[in-house]
Amino acid sequence: MLVIHKYGGTSMGSIERIKSVAKRVAKWHAAGHKVIVVPSAMSGETNRLLGLAKEISADADPRELDQIASTGEQVSVGLLAIALQSLGVKSKSYTGWQTGIKTNNAFTKARIESIDGDKLLADVNNGIVPIVTGFQGVDSEGNITTLGRGGSDTQAVAVAAAVKADECLIYTDVDAIYTTDPRVEPDARPLKVISFEEMFELASLGSKVLQIRSVEFAGKYKVPVRVLSSFTEPDIAIAVEAKSGTLITFEEDEQMEQAVVSGIAFNRDEAKVTLRGVPDSPGIAYKIVEPIAAANVDIDMIVQNVGEKGTTDFSFTVHRNEFKKAMEVLEKQVKPALGAKEVVGDDKVCKVSIVGIGMRSHVGIAAKMFKALADENINIQMITTSEIKTSVLVDDKYMELAVRALHRAFELDKVGA
Numbered sequence: 407m408l409v410i411h412k413y414g415g416t417s418m419g420s421i422e423r424i425k426s427v428a429k430r431v432a433k434w435h436a437a438g439h440k441v442i443v444v445p446s447a448m449s450g451e452t453n454r455l456l457g458l459a460k461e462i463s464a465d466a467d468p469r470e471l472d473q474i475a476s477t478g479e480q481v482s483v484g485l486l487a488i489a490l491q492s493l494g495v496k497s498k499s500y501t502g503w504q505t506g507i508k509t510n511n512a513f514t515k516a517r518i519e520s521i522d523g524d525k526l527l528a529d530v531n532n533g534i535v536p537i538v539t540g541f542q543g544v545d546s547e548g549n550i551t552t553l554g555r556g557g558s559d560t561q562a563v564a565v566a567a568a569v570k571a572d573e574c575l576i577y578t579d580v581d582a583i584y585t586t587d588p589r590v591e592p593d594a595r596p597l598k599v600i601s602f603e604e605m606f607e608l609a610s611l612g613s614k615v616l617q618i619r620s621v622e623f624a625g626k627y628k629v630p631v632r633v634l635s636s637f638t639e640p641d642i643a644i645a646v647e648a649k650s651g652t653l654i655t656f657e658e659d660e661q662m663e664q665a666v667v668s669g670i671a672f673n674r675d676e677a678k679v680t681l682r683g684v685p686d687s688p689g690i691a692y693k694i695v696e697p698i699a700a701a702n703v704d705i706d707m708i709v710q711n712v713g714e715k716g717t718t719d720f721s722f723t724v725h726r727n728e729f730k731k732a733m734e735v736l737e738k739q740v741k742p743a744l745g746a747k748e749v750v751g752d753d754k755v756c757k758v759s760i761v762g763i764g765m766r767s768h769v770g771i772a773a774k775m776f777k778a779l780a781d782e783n784i785n786i787q788m789i790t791t792s793e794i795k796t797s798v799l800v801d802d803k804y805m806e807l808a809v810r811a812l813h814r815a816f817e818l819d820k821v822g823a
């Protein structure tokens with residue numbers, strides 16, 4: 407098999423751990439597999455590096471931030487190459503630009519445009535284990551760019567796509583994708599498989615295990631991705647290890663557990679703003695949302711009430727960090743322009759979502775969700791749905807309770823529920 411191994415910051419967190427990563431890679435290599443490794447910076451390192459820049463300036467040039475942050479991974483790949491060499495494995499480290507990882511020039515959040523897999527393939531065909539820095543590439547002018555925090559996942563999936571790897575193994579500090587975060591619901595259960603669509607929803611609705619763009623990339627290029635633990639004994643049998651964790655699959659086959667709801671995601675980064683008493687006439691939604699977009703604020707959920715006596719209320723949610731900005735735009739621009747009554751907001755809200763492809767073929771899922779919340783006396787402030795998810799906005803203080811109530815209602819603690 408040709409596989410990518412991606413190791414997160416915690417897995418690379420110390421020299422001891424880097425040696426353990428090397429042992430694992432060496433084991434796969436010795437078993438005859440072709441392995442390309444994409445590690446993150448040692449844990450805490452990216453924060454430390456960006457912190458140094460912050461000590462000089464709060465709004466540093468993003469080009470320089472990328473120049474600085476990219477070095478964390480450069481250290482990682484060099485150390486890992488040495489660790490592999492000391493185990494007698496031929497290995498060579500590369501930065502993103504050395505392997506032809508081309509991105510656009512959106513510093514600190516660049517998107518990969520192309521990867522030249524030839525050099526890496528030539529290496530693996532010569533028995534060499536290439537190690538590529540996570541989270542970075544080069545723009546058309548030769549500037550180093552980074553892919554945004556958590557971007558090593560995306561880099562690994564992109565490399566897997568470029569070399570047409572059989573699987574991209576994301577080794578991390580959790581041993582699987584769970585039905586929900588086990589820190590919130592101790593009865594959360596690891597999933598053996600999850601469909602790509604469900605994983606995409608979970609990642610965009612708040613699950614932090616994989617960077618959302620890595621899932622997007624996996625979908626676009628049909629890369630099978632497996633999330634598994636880097637903390638098992640490195641000498642665990644390959645046959646066992648290769649089937650461990652959670653496989654994100656494109657085939658909705660018998661392998662899938664036939665659950666209606668597969669997982670519950672939550673997101674605390676929400677804030678709600680409401681414009682009260684706006685005239686209920688054509689073009690109003692546009693006139694509210696347009697200035698918000700112009701201020702570069704992303705809108706998530708939207709609710710417009712049924713009009714009464716010619717006016718209506720309009721609410722939407724934004725990222726909590728942009729709450730103040732959104733309130734200001736509404737207060738200073740939109741309210742006077744539309745003659746609205748008042749602007750109110752609440753940044754102590756969170757979004758809880760149920761996700762499952764089974765929702766396509768089952769009715770009554772939303773009703774079951776709302777009943778479970780009602781039974782706990784949790785008020786629902788907003789609702790959005792799509793084909794395979796239903797999300798509700800609730801008071802922040804009920805988040806854990808809501809997640810646990812829903813986990814129980816949909817019997818996610820039971821295998822094959």
Ligand code: ASP
Nearest residue numbers: 446452541555556557558
């Ligand atoms: N080191 C980078 C970060 O901490 C990229 C990554 O680990 O995925 O965001």
Ligand code: MG
Nearest residue numbers: 414556559615
């Ligand atoms: Mg990560």
